[in-house]
Amino acid sequence: MTKVLLLIGSPRGKKSTSANVGNYILDKLNKNGLETSSLIIRNQLSSEEKINQMLxxxxxxxxxxxxxxxxxxxxPYIVIKTMEIIIEKKLKLDNKKFMPIIPCGFPEPHQITEVAIPLYRKFAKTVGLNWVGSLAIGGGEMFNVLQKDSGKSLEELGKVAERLLEALDQISETLSSDKNYQDVELFILPDFWYTKVMSKIVxxxxNRGWKKMAxxxxxxxxxxxxxxx
Amino acid sequence: MKAIIFNGALAGKNQLMTFQNIIEEELVNIGMETESYVLNQIEIKSCIGCFRCWDTTPGICTGVKGDNANEIVEKVIQSELIVILTPLTFGGYSSELKKIMERFLGLVQPGVNQDKGESHHRKRYERYPSLIAIATTEKDDKEEEELFRLLINRHSKNFYPPKYSTEIFKEDTDSDSIRAGLKQIIEEMELRK
Known part of the structure; x- marks a missing residue:
């Protein structure tokens, strides 16, 4: 049975978009019969014993x-540290499949794909991991705020999470079928939100929201x- | 004029010390005062993403406790130049360097500015330090080198250095060539002005 490991690389740990998105996929993969487990990198870096457990x-x-x-x-630092440890320990990762999923506070996913995704690709190539696709989620921070405020799961967020869930479902189906996903830049909202006028309003x-909060x-x-x- | 130098070598690796020593000397030669941090020798914790430096104590990190990062960040914004030294790590920063860079978040404001169709952090201060970014590598990987240049370019869109320069050196570069390269960067940046 295919063993899937979700590594959650957010410094916020389980209360993060990274955790919510990852766990959503993991649940789907598990329901499709794959063996799944997850680790929060932040916690695993706290001791030599936990580092070895992660490795x-x-x-x-x-x-x-x-x-x-x-x-x-x-x-984030904790992910770079993990990569350095993998290199230092000369971990054998040949032919294991690898997929990074990267949310970003800024709405434009190309801010993720311009540098971060190629960095992950370089890492994967260096250690022999087999790249099976990536997802760059522009504006992913929004889901963390919405979930924190409402206490809802991603599925319960309704229309606002439609595009994200569609992408996550596609990833789950593709990986369950032992196929490769693509490299996807995800704009989480319908196109009109990204016009010049709407961008200005948003x-x-x-900015007003942050000012009021402070x-x-x-x-x-x-x-x-x-x-x- | 003051420069803060961050040496991001990993513990047990000494490949950036020559660069640190030479850049210190060359900056002193143009009349700058320097202060250097060998990051693997001091306790700095990474950002925990709590945003307290944005919405609770704007400009000051109060989410992470038990290190001297705030003191260092204060020196950064009060300096005219920061120099970052890192082993090239898949085209990016070493973990040691990234720890302190994450703690710069409070130097900018939450919310965004739109610039050429991209969102970027808002300035908190009128003036930010210029930036020299130096990476060293034992590999001959042009893609990684290009990624590092792009990374510094993108970083600069959010942290507003008035001038910045990026250079990648081979780890086995002799000290005369390092000095010549660093001198050229300093001259081209016209840091005395």
């Missing part, structure tokens, strides 16, 4: 799905605490 799980997997956010145009609302906490969002007199 053992990677060694045993046939398919590794990595979900991790975009931090400053590339991988940007204005987003104000509610009695602080100014544009404070300059380190300004020299």
């Amino acid at each position: 053992d799980a990677i060694s045993l997997a046939d398919l590794i799905i990595l979900t991790a956010p975009l931090y400053d145009d590339c991988q 940007t204005w609302m987003n 104000k509610k906490k009695g602080v100014k969002v544009d404070a300059k605490p380190y300004l020299q007199e």
Whole structure:
């Protein structure tokens, strides 16, 4: 039976878009008869014993799905650290399948595919992993906010999550059939949201939202605490 | 004028020390004061994505405790130049360098600006330090080198260095060639102005 390992690479751990998206796929794969398990990278890096446990799980997997956010145009520290450990320990990963799924706060998925996805591809090639596709989720942070506010699962979010769920379902079906997915840039909202006018409105609302949130906490969002007199 | 230098070599690897020493000397030669951090020798924790530096204590990280990152970040925004040194890691930063770079998040504001159809972080401060990014590699992989240049280009769209320069050196480059290369970068950036 195909063994699937989900590595959750968000520093937020289980309360993250990375975890929610990864677990959604994992559930589908499990229902389709694949053997599934998951690890939160942040937790696994806390001790030598847990690092070894993660490396053992990677060694045993046939398919590794990595979900991790975009931090400053590339991988978060914890993911880079994991990659360095894999190289240092000379882990044998030949022919294991690998798929990164990367959400990003910015709405444009090409901000993920320009550097981060090629970095993951370089890593995969270096260690012998077999690339089976990738998903770049522009604006993925939105789902974390919506889920946190509503307490709902991705499926319960309704129309707003339609495009995301469609992509995740396709990935689940493709991987369950032992086929390769593609490299996909996902715009999570219908096209009209990305027109110039709508972008301006959304940007204005987003900026106003942060300002209000800070104000509610009695602080100014544009404070300059380190300004020299 | 002040420069902060971050040496992102991994523990037990010393390949960036020559670069650090030479860039320190060359920056002093143009009248800059330098302060260097060998990141694998100090305790810096990575960002936990809590956004407290955006919505609770704007500009100051209060989500991560028990390290000196805030002190360093304050020095960064008050400097004229930062220099990052890293072993090229699949075309990106080493983990040691990434830890401190993640903690720069509070230097920009939440929300976004639109620029040429792309969203980018908003400036918190009027002025940001210029950036010199140096990677070293033992490989001859042009794709990785190009990725690093792109990464710094994209980073610069969010962290607003008035001037930036990216260079990749082979690990076995002799010190005279390193000095010549670094001197050229400093001259071309016209950092004295």
